[in-house]
Amino acid sequence: MLDIEDLHTGYGETRVIFGLTLKAAAGRVLAILGRNGAGKTTTMKAVMGLLPASQGKIRIDGQDIAGRRTFDIARSGIGYVPETRDIFPSLTVRENLELAARLAPRNSAWTLDRVITFFPNLANRLSNGGNELSGGEQQMLAIARALLTNPKLLLLDEPTEGLAPIIVRQIHEKLAELKREGMTMVLVEQNFGFATALADDVHIIGRGRTAWQGTSQEIRTRTDVQRQWLGV
Amino acid sequence: MTFWIVQALNGLQLSMLLFLLSIGLTVIFGLMHFVNLAHGALYTLGAYAAVSAVAATGTYWGGFVFAPLAVAMAGVVLYTGLIRRMRKAGPMSQVLVTFGLIFVFLDLMRITWGDLALSIAEPTLFTGRSELLGVAYPTYRLFIIGLGLAVMLGLWVLLSRTQIGAMIRAGVDNDQMAACLGINVERLFFIVFCIGCALAGLAGAVAAPVLSVTPDMGTQILIPTLIVVVIGGLGSLKGAIAGSLMVGFIQTFGAVLAPQLASVSIYALLAAVLIFRPAGLFPAKA
Numbered sequence: 001m002l003d004i005e006d007l008h009t010g011y012g013e014t015r016v017i018f019g020l021t022l023k024a025a026a027g028r029v030l031a032i033l034g035r036n037g038a039g040k041t042t043t044m045k046a047v048m049g050l051l052p053a054s055q056g057k058i059r060i061d062g063q064d065i066a067g068r069r070t071f072d073i074a075r076s077g078i079g080y081v082p083e084t085r086d087i088f089p090s091l092t093v094r095e096n097l098e099l100a101a102r103l104a105p106r107n108s109a110w111t112l113d114r115v116i117t118f119f120p121n122l123a124n125r126l127s128n129g130g131n132e133l134s135g136g137e138q139q140m141l142a143i144a145r146a147l148l149t150n151p152k153l154l155l156l157d158e159p160t161e162g163l164a165p166i167i168v169r170q171i172h173e174k175l176a177e178l179k180r181e182g183m184t185m186v187l188v189e190q191n192f193g194f195a196t197a198l199a200d201d202v203h204i205i206g207r208g209r210t211a212w213q214g215t216s217q218e219i220r221t222r223t224d225v226q227r228q229w230l231g232v
Numbered sequence: 233m234t235f236w237i238v239q240a241l242n243g244l245q246l247s248m249l250l251f252l253l254s255i256g257l258t259v260i261f262g263l264m265h266f267v268n269l270a271h272g273a274l275y276t277l278g279a280y281a282a283v284s285a286v287a288a289t290g291t292y293w294g295g296f297v298f299a300p301l302a303v304a305m306a307g308v309v310l311y312t313g314l315i316r317r318m319r320k321a322g323p324m325s326q327v328l329v330t331f332g333l334i335f336v337f338l339d340l341m342r343i344t345w346g347d348l349a350l351s352i353a354e355p356t357l358f359t360g361r362s363e364l365l366g367v368a369y370p371t372y373r374l375f376i377i378g379l380g381l382a383v384m385l386g387l388w389v390l391l392s393r394t395q396i397g398a399m400i401r402a403g404v405d406n407d408q409m410a411a412c413l414g415i416n417v418e419r420l421f422f423i424v425f426c427i428g429c430a431l432a433g434l435a436g437a438v439a440a441p442v443l444s445v446t447p448d449m450g451t452q453i454l455i456p457t458l459i460v461v462v463i464g465g466l467g468s469l470k471g472a473i474a475g476s477l478m479v480g481f482i483q484t485f486g487a488v489l490a491p492q493l494a495s496v497s498i499y500a501l502l503a504a505v506l507i508f509r510p511a512g513l514f515p516a517k518a
């Protein structure tokens with residue numbers, strides 16, 4: 001599904017990722033782990049075309065998307081839930097959702113009605129402004145919005161960051177439900193327990209490239225890897 | 233009493249011209265952080281386009297329709313030839329290049345239309361004076377006020393009630409996230425830029441019967457327009473409305489009540505707003 005090969009990217013002169021290779025298989029959930037500042041968000045941004053890749057390939061279903069413009073990448077089927085959630089504050093919740101649903105064909109899997117059933121908390125918030133939501137509601141809206149683009153791949157950057165445990169549990173349930181439906185996801189997380197409970201595969205970024213890769217099951221027993229690359 | 237009503241109407245009429253100019257500028261800036269100092273020159277171009285179209289068609293309405301279209305076309309040329317390439321160039325280069333454009337436009341208009349002040353006649357529909365609130369006020373100026381209000385209402389509906397309006401607001405809030413939802417922000421910018429140009433052209437055509445049309449009419453109105461944008465807050469319709477009314481009224485009343493202070497009054501307003509509300513009164517971004 002997503003296939004990154006020898007990616008180099010960063011912010012102007014600051015090189016952050018140099019030579020990252022990573023694969024996310026269709027129908028599976030991949031967790032990208034790594035310490036603070038390892039370059040997880042940077043990698044996501046490069047996939048979305050928000051940062052230029054100075055070298056390497058980013059393929060989605062075999063098509064190279066590196067160098068394409070962001071709106072084009074989004075339209076090729078990637079839904080993005082950014083770390084900062086980025087709800088549009090001057091739009092109502094409904095407008096935030098409708099904007100995402102704009103390009104979806106009529107008979108799409110995800111419709112406004114369905115995301116509201118999926119996240120019932122949003123139902124009585126529809127006419128609220130995007131700036132009037134709690135952190136948990138913002139996160140749900142960010143996921144709902146990405147789903148409404150009807151993506152074949154969902155990128156989630158720290159969906160549990162700064163949320164109360166009860167909300168984290170809710171989000172976990174929802175993402176597990178998406179996984180059961182066969183949604184391909186790439187999940188960046190600091191929360192090791194959350195990530196490994198949800199993910200099939202794990203990819204650790206350290207020193208700007210792949211530090212370790214394997215399955216969730218393996219990483220749980222590899223305390224040496226955890227200590228070296230995650231500081232757990 | 234008559235005096236106050238007349239001056240208030242004058243202030244309102246100036247406010248509407250300022251609004252037509254500032255709304256394009258502020259939304260373009262809010263959406264793409266692009267500073268177009270040549271916006272005033274586009275207003276002048278609109279006035280001249282109206283003069284020529286009136287001469288060709290024999291009616292005011294020929295200019296009224298042609299000027300916005302002509303300036304929108306100029307916007308297309310400007311955008312594809314120059315601005316698109318400068319999008320990532322940074323504010324300093326944009327300011328310098330669009331500042332240079334002012335002089336290019338100035339000379340092109342001098343060469344085409346000459347230095348002498350030109351003018352066009354009011355439309356026959358709106359000549360003379362009309363009774364309003366007990367004063368006889370020039371009908372054409374009332375038309376300008378009405379037109380300004382109609383454009384405000386139209387833009388309000390467009391921005392708050394339509395999908396393209398929601399796209400524009402989303403783009404002003406966060407252009408990167410908007411792109412992540414598949415919105416072609418660049419094309420959106422192009423459309424908004426052209427609408428902004430058309431409104432500047434419309435302002436020029438509408439002003440032509442009340443002001444004399446000279447090559448530098450745009451440079452004169454540029455500063456008040458920029459002040460409107462800064463006072464109102466970048467990127468917001470509400471800000472452009474509030475800013476236009478404040479600047480229009482202060483300029484008008486300043487000129488009649490304290491002529492010796494008139495030229496400093498809007499700068500005093502600007503300074504006051506910047507001290508207490510550095511982001512302007514109604515910034516689009518909180």
Ligand SMILES: Nc1ncnc2c1ncn2[C@@H]1O[C@H](COP(=O)(O)OP(=O)(O)OP(=O)(O)O)[C@@H](O)[C@H]1O
Pocket residue numbers: 011014016034035036037038039040041042043083190
């Ligand atoms: N806008 C920026 N300009 C320059 N450097 C940046 C910028 N954003 C991030 N960086 C640097 O890039 C490196 C990687 O940042 P990134 O946000 O990708 O880390 P991360 O793995 O997502 O960390 P976290 O877990 O804290 O979210 C960091 O060293 C950071 O300081």
Ligand SMILES: [Mg+2]
Pocket residue numbers: 040041042083
């Ligand atoms: Mg991050």
